[in-house]
Amino acid sequence: MQVGQPATTTLDLVYSKMDLGFGSANQVVGTQLANAALQAARAQEAAISSEISKYDSILNDATDTELEKLRNKRLAAMKAASIQKTHWLANGHGVYTRDMAGGQNSADVAKSFFDASAKSERLVVHFHRSTTRCCDAYHRALTQLAPKHIETRFVGINVEGCCDVRGGGSGAGAKFLVERLGITVMPTLLLVKDRQAIHHIRGFDELGPRGEEFIMTDLAFVLGTYDVLTRREDEMSLGGGGRGGVEVGGVGSMGGSNTMGGGGPSLSTLRMFGIGGSGGGGVRSGGYEDFDSDED
Numbered sequence: 001m002q003v004g005q006p007a008t009t010t011l012d013l014v015y016s017k018m019d020l021g022f023g024s025a026n027q028v029v030g031t032q033l034a035n036a037a038l039q040a041a042r043a044q045e046a047a048i049s050s051e052i053s054k055y056d057s058i059l060n061d062a063t064d065t066e067l068e069k070l071r072n073k074r075l076a077a078m079k080a081a082s083i084q085k086t087h088w089l090a091n092g093h094g095v096y097t098r099d100m101a102g103g104q105n106s107a108d109v110a111k112s113f114f115d116a117s118a119k120s121e122r123l124v125v126h127f128h129r130s131t132t133r134c135c136d137a138y139h140r141a142l143t144q145l146a147p148k149h150i151e152t153r154f155v156g157i158n159v160e161g162c163c164d165v166r167g168g169g170s171g172a173g174a175k176f177l178v179e180r181l182g183i184t185v186m187p188t189l190l191l192v193k194d195r196q197a198i199h200h201i202r203g204f205d206e207l208g209p210r211g212e213e214f215i216m217t218d219l220a221f222v223l224g225t226y227d228v229l230t231r232r233e234d235e236m237s238l239g240g241g242g243r244g245g246v247e248v249g250g251v252g253s254m255g256g257s258n259t260m261g262g263g264g265p266s267l268s269t270l271r272m273f274g275i276g277g278s279g280g281g282g283v284r285s286g287g288y289e290d291f292d293s294d295e296d
Contacts, residue, residue: 085150091119093153096146098139100155101173109157109173120153122228123192127183129160129171135187137204137212144216145229152229159183191228199226208238215239 088094101112117123126142128135139156146154159171162178177183181190181197189201201207206222207214217235224231 088120088150088153091153092116092155093120093150094147096139096142096154096156098156099158101157110176113157113177116153116155117192117195121194122152124152124154124223124228125190125192126154126156127159127174127178127186127188127190128156129158129162129186131160132186134204134212137214138187138189138219141214141216141219145220145223148232149220149229152223159186191223191226193226193228198228210239 100116101109113125116125124142126135126138128138142154142156145152157171157174157177159174159178162171162175182200183190185202187203190197191199191201201222204211204214207218210218218239220229220231220235221238223229224235
């Protein structure tokens with residue numbers, strides 16, 4: 001290539017090899033048209049190169065500033081997440097508390113329950129008793145879930161002896177909650193979000209065809225459906241497929257008192273959980289029946 005001559009580009013090669021279809025007599029005209037097209041293409045290519053250079057310059061000038069902004073934003077998010085995690089752990093998250101207030105009187109058990117719901121935006125409460133064998137399935141799964149989902153608090157309430165007319169049993173103090181929250185089947189998971197009781201999982205009817213043999217990720221999937229935990233990647237489906245499973249009964253609503261003696265929760269507090277007021281939305285009573293009990 002001679003000095004001072006423009007470099008041969010891909011465009012030059014393309015146009016030089018084109019058969020323009022003008023025939024030998026008019027090839028001069030065709031060559032002139034080809035040269036004009038080539039010049040136009042070169043001008044367009046130069047304009048694009050100029051734009052790219054302009055944006056490259058802008059990005060290079062802003063790189064340090066933009067990276068610093070992104071870094072500060074990320075640090076702020078990490079700090080907020082750390083503070084939130086510390087708050088959760090201080091309020092009992094990260095572990096499954098199998099019996100949060102067993103053996104205490106009604107006011108104390110209820111107070112523990114309402115305190116937990118006030119401190120934790122998302123709460124899963126397992127109502128269980130030792131003589132109901134299948135409660136162990138939930139004990140096992142909740143123990144596994146708690147450290148994986150510290151955004152949610154997992155607790156249990158022992159209702160052993162709750163319906164004993166003699167008032168005995170370690171769960172006698174839970175009688176108030178059993179009646180007022182409509183706990184009619186053992187085991188039951190009560191799902192609480194933003195201080196509202198949003199759903200009961202009674203027995204294993206929502207955990208797929210494996211029933212009592214469900215695995216932890218099955219339970220995580222169902223709890224995620226009600227937004228009481230944030231699902232992880234391996235918890236995005238119900239392992240057994242479908243939501244058939246075992247049918248359980250014992251669900252019914254009766255009348256009942258809207259007040260409680262002693263120093264228990266106020267009526268306004270109860271109404272937040274849909275267990276105060278009158279009419280069809282009133283409280284439940286009459287205790288519970290077992291899904292599967294060794295006593296039966």
